[in-house]
Amino acid sequence: LIYGFMEPVTLLVLAFGLSFDSFAVSISSGLMLPRISFIKACIIAFSLAFFQAMMPMIGWLAGLTIRNQLAHLDHWIAFSLLALLGLKMIYESLKPEEHRSNFNPLKPAVLITMSLATSIDALIVGVSFAFLETPDTPLWMAILLPVLIIGSVTYIISMLGILFGKKAGDKLGKRMEMLGGLILIGIGVKILAEHLWL
Numbered sequence: 532l533i534y535g536f537m538e539p540v541t542l543l544v545l546a547f548g549l550s551f552d553s554f555a556v557s558i559s560s561g562l563m564l565p566r567i568s569f570i571k572a573c574i575i576a577f578s579l580a581f582f583q584a585m586m587p588m589i590g591w592l593a594g595l596t597i598r599n600q601l602a603h604l605d606h607w608i609a610f611s612l613l614a615l616l617g618l619k620m621i622y623e624s625l626k627p628e629e630h631r632s633n634f635n636p637l638k639p640a641v642l643i644t645m646s647l648a649t650s651i652d653a654l655i656v657g658v659s660f661a662f663l664e665t666p667d668t669p670l671w672m673a674i675l676l677p678v679l680i681i682g683s684v685t686y687i688i689s690m691l692g693i694l695f696g697k698k699a700g701d702k703l704g705k706r707m708e709m710l711g712g713l714i715l716i717g718i719g720v721k722i723l724a725e726h727l728w729l
């Protein structure tokens with residue numbers, strides 16, 4: 532991470548880290564709907580990707596309003612947010628799998644609820660974007676590019692998750708959620724190291 536904007540590779544890694552909770556949910560969707568059509572799978576993946584893409588923008592806008600008051604702590608805030616999110620994902624991955632016999636991801640209420648639930652992390656990451664931005668950072672680099680990449684990666688990962696759910700079972704989803712948590716913590720450490728020592 533370079534101060535003011537995110538390197539494309541780092542941004543891609545972040546997007547993958549954020550998408551692993553959507554991946555886990557997609558696997559569950561594939562398990563519950565083994566005969567799901569391609570169009571219906573696209574609907575689930577689009578909903579997950581849309582919320583995952585919009586939440587960073589909302590968080591970024593919220594972060595801009597408080598950035599000036601906390602500018603001297605920006606790298607610590609970004610590190611803390613990402614580390615806490617990573618630990619939360621790891622903790623969730625260690626919980627016993629809940630019984631989901633009545634889980635139907637195609638019901639609008641269920642689809643919106645799981646899309647919101649899996650995108651809260653992205654909302655908080657959006658706040659960190661505001662603290663990492665500099666005055667000369669162009670808008671497309673500050674938030675538009677991250678939104679595009681996060682949404683696209685989540686869509687692809689969600690489609691793969693539905694496919695895997697039909698074949699591989701839900702244990703893979705939990706492992707991916709743990710990996711996503713480790714990735715977020717790693718990015719947080721990278722931000723802190725580059726601001727303090729590089």
